[in-house]
Amino acid sequence: MSKHEEAQRWLDLGVQASNADQQPQAEQAFLRALALDPDLVDARLGLGLTYMATRRFAQAVEPLRLAASSPDAPGFWSACLAQSLYMSGDFAGSAEAFEQAARVEPLGDNARATLIQTRCLAEMIGGGVESALEHYQAASGCDDDGLAVFAEEASAILAVFGHVGAAAQVERWRQVRAPEDRITAYRLNALEGAAVDRAPADYVAAHFDAFAERFDHQLVEMLGYSGPADLIALLLPHRSRFDRVLDLGCGTGLAVPVLAPLGGAVTGVDLSSGMLARAAARGGYEALVQAEALTFLAEHPTTFDLVFAADVLIYFGDMTAVFAAAARALRPGGYFVFSTERGEADWTLLSSGRFAHGDAYIDRLAAPTFALKARASTRLRQEGRDQVEGTLHILSRL
Ligand SMILES: C[S@@+](CC[C@H](N)C(=O)[O-])C[C@H]1O[C@@H](n2cnc3c(N)ncnc32)[C@H](O)[C@@H]1O
Structure with a gap:
């Protein structure tokens, strides 16, 4: 041959x-x-x-x-x-x-739509946000609502690829048109590096309500997210049976297939009604509650054997109150299992609006009340060109 x-x-x-x-x-x-x-x-x-x-x-x-x-x-x-x-x-x-x-x-129609978007994004990076959006509207024929939806998406895409200045300009454009919008207000804070120590509840609820319908497809199929299963794999060698389980920031219930086999009743808590509606449709929870995480923990002292928070504590910068609340809500010997995005400093607000944490900071907060059972590095999900590096933490209440 x-x-x-x-x-x-x-x-x-x-x-x-x-x-x-x-x-x-x-x-x-x-x-x-x-x-x-x-x-x-x-x-x-x-x-x-x-x-x-x-x-x-x-x-x-x-x-x-x-x-x-x-x-x-x-x-x-x-x-x-x-x-x-x-x-x-x-x-x-x-x-x-x-x-x-x-x-x-x-x-084809999809390629033509992407061409209009990509031209607009390139023009935004070149500095002409206002004119880029005018050109986008003229080329796509969308109405003002369609333009606002595209602007929100454009700002997120620009931030993911590191064009923080252009993303902030888009958010300022949005703020002029919708001064009350909670998503814009917080995203501007994140892009401009403002001194905030957690994502506000109204931002979290609005952001995830808007995201709920696309969440499972985007996270699992597009971004390769497997956080809940990775956390459980790290937990199981230490303990595999739990009577009362709290899925804190349960979202659409992606964790329920790995939490249900632990044998206990699973309660899901989340701020977003849109995410909770999807968790309810999935089934498997004993109860689903719309509440802020810290408030819910404070109202349930010595109640749970496992507090599980996959991809949730990334919405808190300062975690002092989180650790105190989790310690209170756990029964003696209970487990606190969660993921963080990897950072060097104690905590850092990222342009994505999420927070990164240093492991040494987690250790300091954990030291008086928790023992570290296991910790592992992980890739949380794809973001733009990069994988988001994270850490999985398995702690037990002393
Ligand atoms: C990235 S999703 C993760 C959902 C789920 N844990 C998973 O692994 O698929 C983060 C979820 O945490 C919720 N969340 C963030 N901060 C919260 C808070 N302070 N109180 C309650 N829920 C919160 C959001 O509404 C969202 O549903």
Whole structure:
């Protein structure tokens, strides 16, 4: 078999694996094909699509760029490149690639909508937030409400990719139009590094009410979130049976499948009625309560064997009151199990509006009342180009 034929055989195997959604096998097969024949354009495309399918968008850019620049490349290949550039935060590059795709064949509705967005984001980064939004409205034909929804999304995307100044400008634009909006007020604080020590309850409720419908899809399928299962895996070697379990900041109830097997009744508490409605639809809770976490803990002294908080304490900066409240609500020997985003200082407000904490700070707060049973580093979820580094903590009440 000639080198070219062998490369072609690996390409066919890659396509088969890719069609069967066996991405690791597809990746290996395309790489072998390219090692034998670097000019095999279809293998470049296959490799790029495999990276896209596994959400490695930055890695997808190079093979897709090579494939899309080959003679007679269909417009779809440039559109894939454009999508990968968008997901990697290169909005100007993405717009250029969409425009290249449009020169070859008309863009579909989704691609056209993304082109309008990516042009707007690139213009915002260049400093023209006001004019970028005017251009967005003219190109998309959306009404003022649609423009406000896009502006909120744009500010979050810009912050995720580190364009904090542009994101703050968008929030100021939003604040002029909706001075009472709690989400805007807090996001501006976060983007400007204001001295706040926790996310206010009205922000948390408004933010998660708006997010509730998309939460499960976005967190689990798009961002690779597995916080509850990771915490339970770290807890089980220490204790596996709990009579009364509190899922603090239960959200849509993603934790209930791993909390229910602990054998006890599970109570879920959350500020957001939208998130609680989804937790109720999922089922598995003995009770679901709409309440602020610290208030609820204070009202339930010596009640729970496990206080479980997955991806929740990231909305508190100063955790002194959290530790005191958890210690009070736990029965003797009970467990306090939670995740944090990794920081160096005691606590830091991030441009995302969440907080990062240092492990030494957690140790200091825990020392008088809790024993550290286990701790592990983790990747909490994908954010922009990066993985958010976090820590899982398993403490027991002394
Ligand atoms: C990122 S979600 C995590 C949800 C769930 N624990 C999970 O792992 O899927 C954070 C949840 O915590 C809730 N939350 C944040 N701060 C809170 C507070 N102070 N009191 C009650 N709930 C809070 C939010 O409403 C939201 O539903």
